[in-house]
Amino acid sequence: MASLPSIEFVAKDAPAKGVLVVLAGKDAGLAASAGDAVRSLVSRAAGVARFKGKHLATLDVLAPADVDADRLLVVGTHSDKPLTDEDWLKLGGVIAAKTKGASEVTIRCERADGDVSAAEAAMLAAGASLRAYDFDLYKTKSSRKNGDDEPKVASKIALAVADIAAAKDAYTVQEAIAAGTMLARDLVNEPANVLGPVEFADRIAALSQQGIDVEILGEAELRALKMDALLGVAQGSPRPPRLAIMRWNGGPDDEAPIAFVGKGVVFDTGGISIKPAGSMDEMKGDMGGAAAVVGVMRALAGRSAKVNAIGIVGLVENSVDGNAQRPGDIVTAMSGTTIEVLNTDAEGRLVLADALWYCQDRFKPKFMVNLATLTGAIIVALGNQHAGLFSNNDELSDRLLAAGIGTGEKVWRLPLAPEYDKMIEGKFADIKNIGGGRAAGAITAAQFLQRFVNDVPWAHLDVAGTAMGSPANEYNQSWASGFGVRLLDRLVSDHYQAG
Ligand code: BES
Ligand code: MN
Numbered sequence: 001m002a003s004l005p006s007i008e009f010v011a012k013d014a015p016a017k018g019v020l021v022v023l024a025g026k027d028a029g030l031a032a033s034a035g036d037a038v039r040s041l042v043s044r045a046a047g048v049a050r051f052k053g054k055h056l057a058t059l060d061v062l063a064p065a066d067v068d069a070d071r072l073l074v075v076g077t078h079s080d081k082p083l084t085d086e087d088w089l090k091l092g093g094v095i096a097a098k099t100k101g102a103s104e105v106t107i108r109c110e111r112a113d114g115d116v117s118a119a120e121a122a123m124l125a126a127g128a129s130l131r132a133y134d135f136d137l138y139k140t141k142s143s144r145k146n147g148d149d150e151p152k153v154a155s156k157i158a159l160a161v162a163d164i165a166a167a168k169d170a171y172t173v174q175e176a177i178a179a180g181t182m183l184a185r186d187l188v189n190e191p192a193n194v195l196g197p198v199e200f201a202d203r204i205a206a207l208s209q210q211g212i213d214v215e216i217l218g219e220a221e222l223r224a225l226k227m228d229a230l231l232g233v234a235q236g237s238p239r240p241p242r243l244a245i246m247r248w249n250g251g252p253d254d255e256a257p258i259a260f261v262g263k264g265v266v267f268d269t270g271g272i273s274i275k276p277a278g279s280m281d282e283m284k285g286d287m288g289g290a291a292a293v294v295g296v297m298r299a300l301a302g303r304s305a306k307v308n309a310i311g312i313v314g315l316v317e318n319s320v321d322g323n324a325q326r327p328g329d330i331v332t333a334m335s336g337t338t339i340e341v342l343n344t345d346a347e348g349r350l351v352l353a354d355a356l357w358y359c360q361d362r363f364k365p366k367f368m369v370n371l372a373t374l375t376g377a378i379i380v381a382l383g384n385q386h387a388g389l390f391s392n393n394d395e396l397s398d399r400l401l402a403a404g405i406g407t408g409e410k411v412w413r414l415p416l417a418p419e420y421d422k423m424i425e426g427k428f429a430d431i432k433n434i435g436g437g438r439a440a441g442a443i444t445a446a447q448f449l450q451r452f453v454n455d456v457p458w459a460h461l462d463v464a465g466t467a468m469g470s471p472a473n474e475y476n477q478s479w480a481s482g483f484g485v486r487l488l489d490r491l492v493s494d495h496y497q498a499g
């Protein structure tokens with residue numbers, strides 16, 4: 001994996017070698033402490049370059065003689081609206097990109113209108129790390145774009161801050177969230193020959209090092225639990241399914257947990273209702289929901305969040321062999337509901353049907369949020385810019401919408417209604433696993449999931465368009481985004497953690 005920059009926090013006035021980064025506000029204004037020489041130089045250069053200090057705009061200047069650094073990078077932070085968490089990540093990402101190859105970078109975390117807070121500085125640092133992420137595991141030296149000698153980011157980034165201890169504490173939190181995000185990206189980027197259900201479960205088991213309790217259920221246990229909806233999907237692959245249960249117990253013993261559930265289809269061929277060949281490779285990312293669940297559990301544990309959280313992922317391969325499930329097959333889910341499998345490519349909902357039921361039945365959670373790369377229809381509706389949100393609970397829904405705006409992992413609510421539920425009524429069984437043709441495809445999938453949810457507050461995030469394949473941005477250059485980790489972490493920190 002490409003190496004991440006080392007992050008350090010130093011005193012506000014620590015000397016800077018290499019590249020010195022200063023933050024500019026409105027009309028390129030700098031903090032008074034930048035010094036007269038720097039301020040007059042930047043003001044002249046800004047005039048020539050029409051640099052106005054706009055958020056994410058940059059201006060490169062040779063450092064004046066009385067500054068130790070060689071290069072001065074001025075980065076705009078001005079916006080008409082207060083900067084969000086994502087805006088700070090983007091700043092870190094832009095700084096990382098503009099200083100790549102430098103051996104040392106010092107960022108003065110100060111603006112004309114005051115110090116950058118510890119939390120903001122920490123997010124900026126996390127943004128630089130996330131930008132550095134590059135899934136180049138399978139590139140041998142000769143095929144790496146820049147060769148091995150030219151690093152993609154600075155090797156050392158020092159943030160000069162007012163309160164070093166506070167910034168370090170804040171960074172412990174942001175570092176954990178970034179680690180969770182990068183773990184999710186890794187899992188999605190890995191090809192399916194490397195990451196089958198068993199290998200995915202092994203990676204989850206390794207999280208016990210983070211203090212997460214992990215239980216892995218194998219085929220026989222799933223059979224005993226009567227998870228025939230999930231098992232039906234897995235039966236066309238020689239690679240056996242797994243159900244992984246993660247528990248982070250950071251809250252009071254007697255408090256009900258919150259729960260995250262993920263679709264973990266390690267590869268989706270479509271089964272007997274096989275997919276067309278074009279872009280089928282992207283179906284290695286059909287475990288993006290599960291990856292986000294694993295990532296958020298890693299984040300919560302890494303920052304010792306005071307919350308009890310459960311993560312459950314159903315891991316299967318939807319493949320096709322002589323034993324594969326056929327269109328028309330009828331399976332009985334763990335809940336007792338019978339399902340006509342009219343299209344074997346609508347498999348995610350079959351996996352989640354049993355995972356959701358199991359989760360609420362065993363853990364009686366305060367709420368359940370499931371994430372799944374569930375439908376192509378959600379990409380038709382929302383593209384790569386929002387995940388689809390479906391919920392039986394307005395409060396949970398509003399909280400997710402707000403967390404989405406703060407983190408930039410945006411969600412958009414779509415309806416659930418009896419009229420749509422009617423579209424999945426079965427002819428030979430209780431329900432069928434597809435709706436009526438192409439109409440409302442993302443909604444009928446959500447209605448299907450809701451059949452396996454009782455009164456517990458629940459939300460379904462369809463992340464087919466956001467977990468992978470989004471355009472690269474300031475803090476993610478990789479195919480997989482890690483979408484959902486920051487969103488759910490924020491949901492927890494805003495509403496569900498003690499202290
Ligand atoms: N994994 C796919 C959905 C998907 C499509 C994810 C594109 C990411 C990118 C899912 O299992 C699927 O195949 N859904 C079908 C459902 C249909 C058969 C009712 C779809 O969306 O076409
Ligand atoms: Mn499918």
Ligand code: ZN
Nearest residue numbers: 265268286348
């Ligand atoms: Zn799928």
